[in-house]
């Protein structure tokens with residue numbers, strides 16, 4: 001059976017832990033601790049090390065899902081988990097202070113993973129905060145990272161179907177990127 005390791009990253013409260021709970025077929029391993037930063041995300045707990053879940057697609061592809069902490073003080077975990085990963089789901093909460101800026105910064109933070117595999121963007125909490133629209137995320141990626149193909153979806157991390165579409169799009173994107181002809185460097 002083919003196996004993939006996929007990372008889920010994004011700002012605090014974007015829905016990384018929730019997304020893995022939505023997708024996973026096994027009980028999720030989580031490392032939640034009391035959230036002392038209620039100003040950034042008003043919820044009781046936050047991830048301090050990782051989340052882990054698994055899903056099998058079409059009975060043939062096993063996907064290991066790792067969620068990383070949103071808080072940058074734990075970003076050493078980003079680097080550890082990134083090494084094993086083939087692709088990245090970037091969840092961005094639309095009700096953050098500067099969600100498009102957060103996305104651009106995180107694409108840069110995970111540029112090695114993007115180059116090795118691929119990235120897909122899931123914009124969450126659009127029901128809480130309507131703007132910016134997904135088109136603004138798409139336009140910003142085109143402007144700042146014109147060489148990157150990164151599909152952008154509006155999703156609810158609590159919705160399994162939304163997260164399945166996002167994951168499937170990422171796997172297609174990774175496959176397309178691996179089959180793309182190498183750039184002519186001669």
Ligand SMILES: Nc1nc2c(ncn2[C@@H]2O[C@H](COP(=O)(O)OP(=O)(O)OP(=O)(O)O)[C@@H](O)[C@H]2O)c(=O)[nH]1
Pocket residue numbers: 010011012013014015016017018019041043045046047048068069070071124125126127128155156157158
């Ligand atoms: N209204 C709404 N709530 C959402 C949506 N997506 C996720 N949530 C909620 O937003 C919260 C996200 O919390 P977590 O899943 O803990 O976020 P996280 O990204 O793991 O955060 P950290 O681990 O702290 O970095 C949860 O309460 C979810 O139920 C959405 O699209 N709309």
Ligand SMILES: [Mg+2]
Pocket residue numbers: 016017018046047051067068069070
């Ligand atoms: Mg979390």
